[in-house]
Amino acid sequence: MTSPFDVREFLAGFLAEAEEHLRSSAQNLMALDRSFAQGQSNARAVRDLFRSLHTVKGLSAMVGAEPIVDLAHAMETVLRSADRAPGTLRREALEPMLQALRAIEERVSALAEGKTLAPAPAAILDALGALQPQDGQGGARPDAAVSLPPEVLAKLSAAEKQQLVEGVAAGKRALRADFVPTPERAAAGLTISSVRERVSNVAEIVKVLPLSRPRSEEAPGGLAFVLVLLTGGSDEAIAEAAGIPKEEVLPVAVQSAPQPAPAFGEEDEIPAEAVQRRTIRVEVGRLDDALERLSALVVTRFRLSRALAALGARGADTREVAEIMAENGRQLRDLRAAIMRARMVPVSELLERLPLVVRGITRTSGKKARVEIDGGGGAGDGQTPEGRSIGGAGFAGVASRAGQEGRSIGEELDKSVADRIFPALVHLVRNAVDHAIEPPDERARLGKPEEAVIRVSCLERSNRQLELTVSDDGRGVDATRLARKAGREVPATDAALLDLLTIRGLSSRDEATTTSGRGMGMDIVKRIVDQLGGELLLKTQRGSGSTFTLRVPLSITIVDAFSFACGKQPFVVPVATIEEIVEVDPGRLVRAPGGREVRLLQRRGETVPLLALESVLHMERGTEPRRKALIVRRNAEPYGFEVDRMLGQQEVVVRPLEDPLVHVPGVTGSTDLGDGLPTLVLDLLSLTGSLGESRPS
Amino acid sequence: MATAELLLVDDSKVMREMIAACLRPEQGLAFSHAGSGLEAIERLSLKKFDLVILDLNMPDIGGIEVVEFIRAQDRLRELPILIVTTRGDDTSRSRALGAGASRFMTKPFAPEALLGEVRALLRRDTRAVS
Numbered sequence: 009m010t011s012p013f014d015v016r017e018f019l020a021g022f023l024a025e026a027e028e029h030l031r032s033s034a035q036n037l038m039a040l041d042r043s044f045a046q047g048q049s050n051a052r053a054v055r056d057l058f059r060s061l062h063t064v065k066g067l068s069a070m071v072g073a074e075p076i077v078d079l080a081h082a083m084e085t086v087l088r089s090a091d092r093a094p095g096t097l098r099r100e101a102l103e104p105m106l107q108a109l110r111a112i113e114e115r116v117s118a119l120a121e122g123k124t125l126a127p128a129p130a131a132i133l134d135a136l137g138a139l140q141p142q143d144g145q146g147g148a149r150p151d152a153a154v155s156l157p158p159e160v161l162a163k164l165s166a167a168e169k170q171q172l173v174e175g176v177a178a179g180k181r182a183l184r185a186d187f188v189p190t191p192e193r194a195a196a197g198l199t200i201s202s203v204r205e206r207v208s209n210v211a212e213i214v215k216v217l218p219l220s221r222p223r224s225e226e227a228p229g230g231l232a233f234v235l236v237l238l239t240g241g242s243d244e245a246i247a248e249a250a251g252i253p254k255e256e257v258l259p260v261a262v263q264s265a266p267q268p269a270p271a272f273g274e275e276d277e278i279p280a281e282a283v284q285r286r287t288i289r290v291e292v293g294r295l296d297d298a299l300e301r302l303s304a305l306v307v308t309r310f311r312l313s314r315a316l317a318a319l320g321a322r323g324a325d326t327r328e329v330a331e332i333m334a335e336n337g338r339q340l341r342d343l344r345a346a347i348m349r350a351r352m353v354p355v356s357e358l359l360e361r362l363p364l365v366v367r368g369i370t371r372t373s374g375k376k377a378r379v380e381i382d383g384g385g386g387a388g389d390g391q392t393p394e395g396r397s398i399g400g401a402g403f404a405g406v407a408s409r410a411g412q413e414g415r416s417i418g419e420e421l422d423k424s425v426a427d428r429i430f431p432a433l434v435h436l437v438r439n440a441v442d443h444a445i446e447p448p449d450e451r452a453r454l455g456k457p458e459e460a461v462i463r464v465s466c467l468e469r470s471n472r473q474l475e476l477t478v479s480d481d482g483r484g485v486d487a488t489r490l491a492r493k494a495g496r497e498v499p500a501t502d503a504a505l506l507d508l509l510t511i512r513g514l515s516s517r518d519e520a521t522t523t524s525g526r527g528m529g530m531d532i533v534k535r536i537v538d539q540l541g542g543e544l545l546l547k548t549q550r551g552s553g554s555t556f557t558l559r560v561p562l563s564i565t566i567v568d569a570f571s572f573a574c575g576k577q578p579f580v581v582p583v584a585t586i587e588e589i590v591e592v593d594p595g596r597l598v599r600a601p602g603g604r605e606v607r608l609l610q611r612r613g614e615t616v617p618l619l620a621l622e623s624v625l626h627m628e629r630g631t632e633p634r635r636k637a638l639i640v641r642r643n644a645e646p647y648g649f650e651v652d653r654m655l656g657q658q659e660v661v662v663r664p665l666e667d668p669l670v671h672v673p674g675v676t677g678s679t680d681l682g683d684g685l686p687t688l689v690l691d692l693l694s695l696t697g698s699l700g701e702s703r704p705s
Numbered sequence: 706m707a708t709a710e711l712l713l714v715d716d717s718k719v720m721r722e723m724i725a726a727c728l729r730p731e732q733g734l735a736f737s738h739a740g741s742g743l744e745a746i747e748r749l750s751l752k753k754f755d756l757v758i759l760d761l762n763m764p765d766i767g768g769i770e771v772v773e774f775i776r777a778q779d780r781l782r783e784l785p786i787l788i789v790t791t792r793g794d795d796t797s798r799s800r801a802l803g804a805g806a807s808r809f810m811t812k813p814f815a816p817e818a819l820l821g822e823v824r825a826l827l828r829r830d831t832r833a834v835s
Contacts (some may be wrong), residue, residue, distance in 0.1 A: 037716030062762045063717050066791035069813040070723055163770070189747045200743045204765075216765045217724065218774050229750025230778065233743060289718070308816045 017654075019119070020291045023069050026116050028289060029060040033109055034364055041102055045514040049095040051167040051174065052212075058087040062113065076115050078128040079108045082136040094170040103371075104135035147515075153263035156184065160234055163217045168236075170264045171214050173271065177240035183211070183243070185250045186219075187233045188226065198251045200233050206249040211239035244488055263269035292423050295351050298567070300584075301499065302344055309333075309340065310694060348563050355474065356381075356464045357480075358430050362437055362464055369441045376448050377441050377480075382465035384495065419468045422563035427538060429476070429560055435529045436478040436556050437462055444482030454551070456481065472562050473542070478700040479555040485509065485548045506546040508535035533558075539680055540564060541663045565662040569689070571655040571681055572636070575622035575629060580660055580679055581638065581690050588639040592618070592650055609637060609648050618648040622701050624674070624695055640692045647696045655681075662689050708733045709827050710753065714745040714771070715760040715789075720812075722790065728823060742766040746774055749781060756826055759806070761790040761797060767802050767806035769797075770789055776805035785826040789814065 036053040065080035083105055090097035111132055115125045154172060155159060164172075172182050189201050204216060215236040223230040239246060247254040313333055320326040363379040370377050392403035398399045421429075440462045445451075448458040463479045487505050491498040499505040509530045533556075542560035569580040570589070590611065597607045597618065609616040618637055622629050634651035639648050658678040674695040678686040711734055713721045721738050728734055737754070739745040742763045749757070757775070759766035768788060775781045785807045790797065793811035801809055808822050823829075 018723055021722060025717055025719050049808060059716075059762065059764060066719055066760075066762075066812045067720060069791060070720065072813070163766075189750060191751055194747075194751060200747045204741075213765075216743055217770070218743065218766070220774070220777055224752065229747070231746065231750040233747075420739050537732065 018071065020293060021117065022067055022582055023120050024289045024291055026064055026067060029064050030109065030113055031361075032118065033057055033060045033064075033320065034361060034433070037106055037109065038360075038363065039101060040097070041682070044099045044102070048270050049097070049170075049174075050090075051094045051171045054087055054090050054097060055092075055167060058084060058091050061087065071119070073115065073119055073125055075125045076112050076119075076129040077135060079112050079115075082128075082133050083108050086139050091165075091167050092166045093240060098139065099138045101136075104132055104139065108136060108368065109133050109370065110364070112241065119470050121376060123431065153261075154235070155261040159219065160184075160236070164215055164236070168215050172236070172238065172260075175212060175214070176262045180212070180238040180240050182214075182262045183237045183239060183246060184258045184260050185237065185246055185252060186256060187235065187250050187252060188221070189229050189231060189233070190415075191228065193251065203233075203250050204235070207235060207237065207246060208246045210241050210249050213237055228325075230329040246489055270532040272458045286382055290350070295347060298347050299344070302340070304342060307691075307693060309336065334478045348422070351422050351424070351563065353423050355419040355421055355426075358426050358433065359464055359466065362429075362433065365437055366441060366462060369438055373441060374447065375445050375460070377445050377460040377462055379437065380463045409452060417532055419466050419474060420562070421474050421560075423561055424566055425474075425562065425564055428536055428540060429558065432465070432533045433476065433478065434556060435533050436558075437464070439529070439662075440478065440480040440482060440554075444480045444484070446483055468562070469559065474562055476558045477555055481553040484554055485546070486550070502548055505548065506544065508544070510544070539661055541661065541680065561663070565677070566659055567662055567689075568657070568677070569658075569660045570638070570657050571615055571687070572600060572638070572651045573632075573653050573655055574651040575625070575627035576652075577627065578655060578681060578687050579621075579690050580681070581692055583657060585640055585644065585691070585693055586638050587641050589646070590637050590639060592635045592637045592648075611639070612648070614646055616646045616648045618650055620650045621695075624649075638692060640696065642693055642696045647692075649692055649695070659691070660687075708735050708761050709755040709829075710735050711823075712737050712739060712748060712754045712757045712769070713744060713757055714739045714757060715740065715762075716763045717760075720760070724819065727814075727819045731820060731824065731829070734823075740764060742768060742771040745771055749775065749784075750778075754784065756823065757784060757786045758823075759786055759788050759800065760790065768806075769800055772801060772804040772806045787822055787826055789819070 036057045039053045040050050040057075043053070052081070061084045064078050065084060066073075067078035068080065086097075086101055086105065090101075107129075118125050119208040154164065154169060156164070176182055185207070185282050187198075187200060188198060189198075200216070204213065207213060213235060215234075217234055217236075219232050219234055221227045221230055221232050235247065235250065243254050243257040247257050250257075316326050316329055316333060332461075359381045362381070366377055366379045369375075379471075436633060441460075445460040445462075446454065446456070451460065454644045461481055465477050465479075466473045467477075469475050469590075483593055485505060488498050490505070490508055494508055494511060496508060499508055510533070511531065531619055534544050537558055537560060540560045541564070545559070546554065547557070548554035568583045570586060571578055571580045573579075590609070594607065596610050598610070599607060607618045609618045616637075616639060620629065635650050635652060636654055637648040637650050639646055641647070658681070660681065661679040662679050674691055675688050676691045677689045679689055681687050711728075713724055713736055715724070717737075718740065725736050727810050728736075735749060737752075739748055742759075743765055745757065745759070746766075747770075757799045759771060766813045768790065772786055772788075773788075775784060775786065786805070786812045788801045788806045788809045789812060790801075790810075807826055810822060812821065
């Protein structure tokens with residue numbers, strides 16, 4: 009069926025919500041996997057998964073994404089039965105659910121790119137359909153005895169009672185806190201939503217439900233909310249979070265059923281939702297918009313300071329205004345920094361998707377590998393790119409959990425960098441499994457553990473760069489073989505080896521593999537890093553492994569830009585600043601009155617002053633006979649900049665030359681057009697200043 | 706025509722926006738949003754609304770519990786409740802209507818259908834006239 013809407017209006021919102029649900033679903037599936045590994049159930053993960061997929065299904069139905077609806081529905085069916093009968097989900101269910109989640113992710117990406125969605129893979133739907141909830145085990149577990157009033161107790165599901173039992177068995181206390189909404193509290197920002205969010209930071213919320221109360225002065229809405237909680241913290245903390253007296257936090261006795269239920273794993277100490285609740289979803293486009301408006305503000309400020317300088321030149325006392333201007337400049341810088349901060353996403357979001365990637369590959373390749381993720385903190389010291397550094401400090405933890413445990417990765421990077429660098433990380437991790445890691449029998453022969461470790465770590469460097477490393481304990485890069493294949497000399501250093509490795513289309517593997525395909529994609533990794541203005545490094549040792557290091561800036565600016573040549577050099581300008589590109593016909597040019605070095609272009613009844621860009625930039629003139637002009641408009645007046653020829657249009661990553669507010673007039677930054685050389689990004693509007701006084705009236 | 710106060714309850718913000726978009730053609734509607742059943746109940750306890758559009762599947766308490774709660778309040782007994790849900794099965798439908806929901810629609814819905822339901826529930830149905 010097709011969507012009843014103009015989908016485009018809601019696409020950005022849909023993608024933002026869907027991505028968030030998919031991310032938390034992946035986390036919950038991994039949490040379930042760990043619980044299963046310890047022979048435990050995880051009622052909350054099941055319920056959260058169910059709810060996320062249900063929402064994804066509903067949203068996808070609204071935008072007409074039927075294949076996603078089918079997949080989400082099939083997963084939801086499995087999870088619904090599991091939620092109703094806690095402990096009945098089988099471990100075999102995980103694999104098809106992971107596959108289904110990946111299939112949904114692919115289709116959400118396709119939707120984002122405006123592509124047609126592939127139908128839901130029948131094999132996955134069949135596999136999910138074949139999963140029947142298992143009887144026995146925990147299904148017929150007797151109800152726990154919970155000391156709550158009957159009207160509250162009646163609203164607790166079996167899974168929620170199970171959650172209480174599991175929590176108490178893990179050493180937490182069960183509590184009840186009542187919150188009564190009033191208009192005064194609402195005016196002070198205390199609503200059930202804010203209270204719920206605050207409480208979720210100090211306790212695990214099992215259930216919140218409304219209870220009717222007689223209308224009174226204390227309860228003008230005739231309503232109280234009962235929060236049923238599990239916590240390892242104090243009553244005071246909960247009372248404070250809920251905005252109620254400590255005496256109103258009451259203990260709840262939980263008598264576990266005769267057979268003590270398994271405890272929650274350690275990773276559940278901090279509920280994932282507690283971390284996420286204090287966030288709102290914002291489309292990246294809105295932040296870009298804010299930045300764009302800020303740029304306009306900066307341009308206005310330049311004009312203001314020019315006008316101020318002109319006033320001063322005429323003898324006016326401008327000291328006080330100048331001081332205000334300086335303050336204003338600082339504020340603009342702060343504002344820019346604040347907006348840039350809002351665009352940052354935790355690196356952990358990126359990294360915790362990698363274990364899923366590897367899981368998928370190892371299944372098809374027959375190799376054994378796991379991903380360990382390491383944040384910048386504690387283990388950061390040993391992070392120099394060394395081939396065999398794994399096994400050093402911080403190795404002990406099963407670090408694919410890092411994102412969900414206390415040792416979370418605090419580093420953040422710009423969303424646009426994150427989106428670009430993730431495919432590079434996936435390439436590297438895939439390559440490690442495909443090319444570097446030996447089959448289990450060979451590893452056993454070599455005295456290595458059968459299961460290989462791919463370690464991904466992240467470290468923030470002082471120069472606003474992030475360093476990501478992907479290390480494996482595989483066979484290392486075979487320089488001799490690679491050189492023979494490329495018909496080159498055997499490289500003497502790792503750096504030279506990396507150069508060889510990143511030659512387009514060169515593969516060290518002779519046949520295509522299911523995961524990496526033909527060619528290692530190393531040239532792609534290199535290109536991604538280069539375009540971000542970063543650095544790619546390699547350290548490898550035959551027989552013991554390789555480490556790839558990616559150094560990328562924490563934030564970048566991306567603009568849609570025209571590239572053109574002028575004075576034998578390429579430049580780019582943001583498309584948004586250009587009104588029109590016209591051919592310069594020398595026959596239709598007139599000289600400005602008075603013989604000044606300004607030529608005029610007649611264009612649709614308007615007279616446009618025309619300036620050769622190379623003379624503005626004090627460069628040598630190109631040899632192009634027929635030239636183009638870029639028309640910009642400032643204060644409703646058109647201006648033309650003459651250039652040699654247009655090169656193209658593309659999205660470019662703009663790297664500020666230095667502080668954006670103290671810059672060379674007319675130059676906003678530099679970019680890389682793919683040739684590895686820096687290209688200047690021009691702001692033609694600010695260059696029109698030199699033309700301003702010579703306009704004919 | 707007096708402005709009608711609508712409460713849109715869905716844990717998905719974009720879904721609430723879609724619903725509001727469907728109702729654009731109708732004049733004189735004011736929208737409040739609630740991102741959970743709890744928030745909906747809180748808002749209802751503190752302010753008067755003319756219509757609630759309610760999702761079934763939400764965190765903490767689902768739509769059916771919200772309906773049950775609303776109908777247990779004397780002053781909310783007559784409040785029209787329109788369920789808009791992905792859960793289109795007969796059990797959900799009969800449970801929601803049994804709990805006291807006024808009407809039941811499933812997602813995805815046609816914008817005109819939602820508009821029609823809302824007009825009817827607000828007694829702004831123009832079919833009799835045209």
